[in-house]
Amino acid sequence: MAQTQSLQCPGCAAPVEYDPQAAKLKCPYCQTLIEIQSDDHAQPVVEMDFEEARRRAAGQAGEALGGLSDKAVQVECATCGAAVVFEPPEVAGQCPFCTTRIIAEPHTPDPLIRPQGLLPFSVPKPAAMHSLRAWLASRWFAPNDLKRVANPDRLEGIYLPFWTYDAEADTEYTGLRGEHYWVQESYTEKVDGRPRQRTRNVRKTRWHPAAGRVHDSFDDILVPASKSIAAKRLDDLEPWGLEKVEPYTAAYLAGFKAQRYQVDLDDGFGAARERMEPAIRDSVCADIGGDEQQILTLNVAVSGVTFKHLLLPVWLGAYRYQQKVYQIAVNARTGEVSGERPYSAAKIALLVLAIVLAIALFAILKNY
Ligand SMILES: [Zn+2]
Numbered sequence: 500m501a502q503t504q505s506l507q508c509p510g511c512a513a514p515v516e517y518d519p520q521a522a523k524l525k526c527p528y529c530q531t532l533i534e535i536q537s538d539d540h541a542q543p544v545v546e547m548d549f550e551e552a553r554r555r556a557a558g559q560a561g562e563a564l565g566g567l568s569d570k571a572v573q574v575e576c577a578t579c580g581a582a583v584v585f586e587p588p589e590v591a592g593q594c595p596f597c598t599t600r601i602i603a604e605p606h607t608p609d610p611l612i613r614p615q616g617l618l619p620f621s622v623p624k625p626a627a628m629h630s631l632r633a634w635l636a637s638r639w640f641a642p643n644d645l646k647r648v649a650n651p652d653r654l655e656g657i658y659l660p661f662w663t664y665d666a667e668a669d670t671e672y673t674g675l676r677g678e679h680y681w682v683q684e685s686y687t688e689k690v691d692g693r694p695r696q697r698t699r700n701v702r703k704t705r706w707h708p709a710a711g712r713v714h715d716s717f718d719d720i721l722v723p724a725s726k727s728i729a730a731k732r733l734d735d736l737e738p739w740g741l742e743k744v745e746p747y748t749a750a751y752l753a754g755f756k757a758q759r760y761q762v763d764l765d766d767g768f769g770a771a772r773e774r775m776e777p778a779i780r781d782s783v784c785a786d787i788g789g790d791e792q793q794i795l796t797l798n799v800a801v802s803g804v805t806f807k808h809l810l811l812p813v814w815l816g817a818y819r820y821q822q823k824v825y826q827i828a829v830n831a832r833t834g835e836v837s838g839e840r841p842y843s844a845a846k847i848a849l850l851v852l853a854i855v856l857a858i859a860l861f862a863i864l865k866n867y
């Protein structure tokens with residue numbers, strides 16, 4: 500495996516961490532800053548051939564399979580099943596997804612498709628905390644206990660796995676083109692008890708058969724490869740600014756964890772294919788033209804599929820409230836917050852009581 504940059508401070512030999520603000524490695528003891536060196540294998544972010552990677556995954560492991568670095572270790576959470584990779588001296592601690600203490604023995608990571616690129620952390624932890632506090636303050640229904648999550652120690656920096664796919668789609672379709680036209684209809688209406696003959700304009704649609712072929716190009720369809728966080732949570736963190744993706748270099752992971760992908764390359768493509776569908780239908784409707792369209796058959800041939808495996812940075816907070824785990828995620832590039840929260844029964848009861856009282860008061864005043 501390729502040599503990765505030493506993660507020791509040249510001054511005091513302490514382990515260094517990636518510093519989002521300086522965009523360099525930093526020694527937490529003597530504050531020495533060290534420039535990131537690309538790993539030997541780091542190339543410009545390249546698209547990988549999908550069919551070739553599939554064949555390789557089915558057969559023997561190829562050069563794209565490996566670990567995140569030569570020193571990384573992996574642990575699995577016994578409660579939620581997430582596999583997390585990190586660099587010593589970082590320790591497993593608690594599971595960033597479900598807050599369970601991880602007691603499993605660290606081991607060498609199972610081989611995986613190496614990431615082609617990542618977006619390094621650029622929002623430091625205090626700034627992420629600030630976004631989180633503002634988000635919590637704007638949630639009226641959040642129980643007071645929720646505020647306790649706003650504890651910086653509870654936020655963990657983790658790289659989440661994603662796939663992106665590029666593809667070409669050639670679609671043959673049959674359908675119907677609807678054209679609107681107007682007709683005058685006469686009808687009878689009763690005026691002063693007597694029937695009167697009237698006319699009105701009514702819109703009708705004339706349908707014509709349509710058939711043809713359309714082409715769509717897809718670039719960077721982003722699919723989460725983590726099942727530990729609801730897809731909705733992750734969608735809410737967009738946009739990521741994927742044009743800023745850096746070639747994968749292990750040094751960016753120093754001081755952070757990285758989640759191993761849970762959705763494989765094939766299933767990820769299935770999800771990408773679903774995300775392509777609405778755009779294909781739009782192209783077909785535009786090609787059919789007219790005022791309304793019906794699609795009867797679609798025959799989609801997908802070709803030229805390439806993919807990238809990316810790691811995207813998130814500050815993750817998870818907390819337990821009345822036996823339930825809630826997650827809050829902060830996009831570590833933009834500070835965007837996405838989270839779930841429990842509704843406070845006490846606060847809702849108070850609101851309902853206030854509304855009932857207001858109605859009662861209104862009724863009393865009306866009768867005066
Ligand atoms: Zn040092």
Ligand SMILES: [Zn+2]
Nearest residue numbers: 576579594597
């Ligand atoms: Zn867990």
